Amino acid sequence: MEKLSKIIEEKRQKLRLSQQDLAEMSGVSLRTVTGIENGEANPSLDTLDKIAYTLGLEVALTERVKH
């Protein structure tokens, strides 16, 4: 599984949004967005949901392949 932070950053860039944009659109602070994208954060499901939703994604539980 690819790191969530990287997925978020890539999707945001693909949509040509700045961290600022993403923060405002999803209703979380810029500080939190940068923290998450830099992997230096342990976001709540609620926060992750808001960001994911804004990016056209959603948080899901999927079957783990191995290990």
Added chain:
Amino acid sequence: MEKLSKIIEEKRQKLRLSQQDLAEMSGVSLRTVTGIENGEANPSLDTLDKIAYTLGLEVALTERVKH
């Protein structure tokens, strides 16, 4: 997307684990596990990860289908 809390509860039951078992195996408190399964919680990604992993699941960001 089905509610994460329900997915967790169903998977736990399928594996014939008690909330107590799941709590111990994943390293989070029983109080937290019950809170999550009852949907009265907003777990951190870390906590969700621990539980998901124990159940053979993983937290993922997937494309949202609609809305």
Added chain:
DNA sequence: TGGAAATGCGCAATATAGTGCGCAATTTAT
């Protein structure tokens, strides 16, 4: 059906996520 296991939840304490501010560093655009 009775006793044990499992679940649900209130509460207070502790740990940690979320935030705004400020500024430096980096990237992008003109």
Added chain:
DNA sequence: ATAAATTGCGCACTATATTGCGCATTTCCA
């Protein structure tokens, strides 16, 4: 080359997740 935009991060404060404890309720079998 320079200005403007974007990103990164330290800090202190506030909000909230996590926890243990205790007990009530429900579920499950023997």
